[in-house]
Amino acid sequence: MKKVAILAFVILIGFFFKMNGMESHAHAPIIYVGGDGEGNYTSIQAAINDAMPGDTIKVYPGVYDGGIIINKEIKLVGDPIIDGHRSTGISIEANNVSIENFTIFNSSYGIYVHNESFTLHNITISNCSIYHTSKNGIKLDYVENGKIVNSTIFNISSLQEGIYFDHASNITIAGNKIHNVSGGICMMYSNNNIIESNNICFNAFHGLILYHSNNNKIISNNVYGNDRRGIWITCSCNNSISSNHVYNNQEGIYVDSVSDNNTIYSNRVHNNSDTGIFIGNSENNTISLNEIYENNIGINIFNAQRNYAENNTVFDNELWGIAMQYANNNSIAYNIVYNQLSEWNSAGIIAYELSCYNNISSNIVYNNKIDDIELWNNASHNIIWNNTVYASEYGILLSRNSNCNTIARNKIYGNTCGIELGHANETWGGAASNNNLSFNIIENNSEYGIYLFRAMNNTIYNSSLYNNDCAGIGVYNSSNATIYDCWLNDGITIKHSSCMYIINCTCRDVVPEGAGIVVGYSNKSSIKNCEIVNTTYGIILQFSSNISIENNSIKDCSTGIEIDDAVFNTIKSNFVIDSSMGIYMNSQAENNLIYNNYFDNTINACDNGSNIWNISKTAGINIIGGNWLGGNYWSDYAGCDTNKDGIGDTMLPYNCNGKIMHGGDWLPLASMDETPPAIENISFSLKAHIFINITCIAVDASGVAEVWINVTLPNGNYINESMGFDGKFYLNISLRPGNYSFYIYAIDTNGNGNRSGTMHFKIYPRWDINMDDRTNILDLIIVAMHFGKHTGEEGYDGSVDLNDDGKIDVLDLIMVAMHWTG
Secondary structure, eight states, rough: HHHHHHHHHHHHHHHHHHHHHOOOHHHEEEEEEESSSSBBBHHHHHHHHHTTTTTTEOOSSEEEOOOEESSOOEEEOOOOOEEESOOOOOEEEESEEEEEEEEEEEEEEEEEESSSOOEEEEEEEEEEEEEEEEEEEEEEEEEEEEEEEEEEEEEEEEEEEEEEEEEEEEEESSOEEEESSSEEEESSOOOOOOSOOOOOSSSSSSSSSEOOOOSOOEOOEEEEOSSEEEEEEEEEOOEEESSSSEEESSSSEEEEEEEOEEESOOEEEESSSSEEEEEEOOOOOOOESOOOESSSSEEESSSOOOEEEEEHHHHHHHHSEEEEOOOOOOOESSEEEOOOOTTTTEEEEEEEEEEEEEEEEOOOOEESSEEEEEEOOOOOEEESSOOOOEEESEEEEEESSSOOOOEEEEEESSSSSEEOOOOOBBOOBOEEEEEESSOEEEEOOOHHHHHHEEESOOOOSEEEEESSSSSEEESOOOOOOOEEOOOOOSSSSEOOSSSSSSEEEESSOOOOOEEEEEEEEEEEEEEEEOOOOOOOEEEEEEEEEEEEEEEEEESSOOOOOOOOBBSSOOEOOOOEESSSEEEOOOOEEEEEESOOOESSSSEEEEEEEEEEOOEEEEEEEETTSOEESSSSTTTTTTOTTSSSSSSSSSSSSSSSTBBOOOOBBOOOOOOOOOOOOOEEEEOOOOOOESEEEEEEEEEEEOOEEEEEEEEEEEEOOOOEEEESSSSSSSEEEEEOOOEEEEEEEEEEEEOOOOEEEEEEEEEEOTTTTOSOOOHHHHHHHHHHHHTTTHHHHHOOOTTTTTTOSSBSHHHHHHHHTTTTTO
């Protein structure tokens, strides 16, 4: 019975070990190679041959022969040196193998992990040193799950990589130093690996390359001093490259050949001789939160679509901060880009060579040598939106057929020129057409806010321009531009251009000696519906023809409109008022047509040329509301309209007291307004104590000039006062007790007057609280109802506080009693 029990126990123990995947020797023995121990092996291979799966082989220091093959699950540890004798140092052909602290040299492969029959699993290589190999330091071929950690690989053949993966996955490469080899790490068809905290440096080709390898993480590596690319992602997708320090390579991080959906973030990339980060022929890559500096180009997106460069800091690069070439539908947003340093063509952000439909938005771009943002050489249909751009030669520059772009809602200041469309440079300049500029704020640039040169069919609207030294908008050698709904305090200058349309613009407070709008050496253009206030010159035409100046409001200028050496222009339906000179025309101004304008200035006109001041009498509503078009309205015309048709019939032609040298206005407009103002909504109290407030509304199509009120006093005398205005006309006045009457009188700007009917009200003494013409018990009761209340308390009524002492008490009762009438 005892033997049966022992046998059962043994079987149970065996079953336990089998269920846990263990051999009958539960504690793997240690096999020793080298050293002085009794029974120690002298050959590593012999020890492996005799080992059981799961054994540990400890190798003592010494030089051992390579060509070692590991074909079972073992662990090699120790501190040996393996001489590969130009063959493979160690070949791993089994799962669950670990090699620790080996030095391998003079081999083909240092360590080669491969089995012809199946994929290997769970391989660990740690703290090894591998050098002088003719092929790879470590090669993994069809391997899953493993680690290569804390090892050093160097002095590999100039055509081979330090670590080479082929169809290897779920491998961690961490804490290694790989230097002075051809390429540091190469991954081919290898996925889901982690490459972390390695030093990859001074290699003859690339630091790290991923080829057809996806979903890998490249984290916190130092990649520097490699002759070509620091990190190269090619034909590989969904990889994450983060927190690496990549510097002193030719290219820092290089992504190309349909490598999509990669994420490059929080890296420090600098001092690479060509490009910091390159994206080529790839889509949906994200470049974010990187610090990129002192490269030739910071970020270069080449022949690539739908990539995103966002929230990067890009500075001190030699040529361009962020560049796009043959690149479409990319987003460059929320970056800070500054100090690109090249002497002649540097830019903060540039899109060129058929780069289209890109979004450049919400960036801060400043202090670049030439351009902050540039579109060049057929860069079209791009959006430059909501950027802050300052302190460069050109804030935004479009040239050489950069067409159909939108520049909107940017803040641009402190440059030489804020925005320039087109450029005169024969080498790299050229025209820019069909662009749309809108809602920009452009200020304090040392030349122009917006400058158009050889630019066609562009639109500028809803932008604010001020304190730009030459002009807010300058247009030269251009055509078919529309400028509308803009606000400027620095004016618009157009020279040598045609078919320009300035509409609904406001020019106010233009700097001393400035002009609201200047048109020179130009033709076939229009200035319409603009407001120009407080400038030296409102509008100037010089050596120009076929310009229409129509329906503008020009006010408070030294000269409202000046025509110098300009012919066959039309000035009509403008309001030119409150200026020293309404319109001035020099002796070379000829055949200009001026009609249906409203002139009310110190001097309305001075014409030393030979011009036309009216059209034939034509049916139509004129500028002062009359039924006939003819000449102009002149505030100082003293003639009469004898037939009441709204056209002056005497003192013809009007010549502004001889200041119109030849001819004059034969059909001056005269006011036909005989309609007085309407006085409406008269409001007042019929009964009041001391104070009375009277209000009314007075309206007139030509404008109300003044409103008075006449108040008749109880003694028959009267007061006559001009009413104040705060949206309504009003009179606030304190009066003695008695019966009053009043009427209101209003006059319009054409002298037509109207009087209201007579109104009546009565002022009562304060002690007649209920205003019933008796002081009696009813008034005492009202005081009593508020008795004891002080200012600010609920129930306090100032009209019952008869002595105005801030409290309602016995003194107020006494005042009622003193004036008792019963």
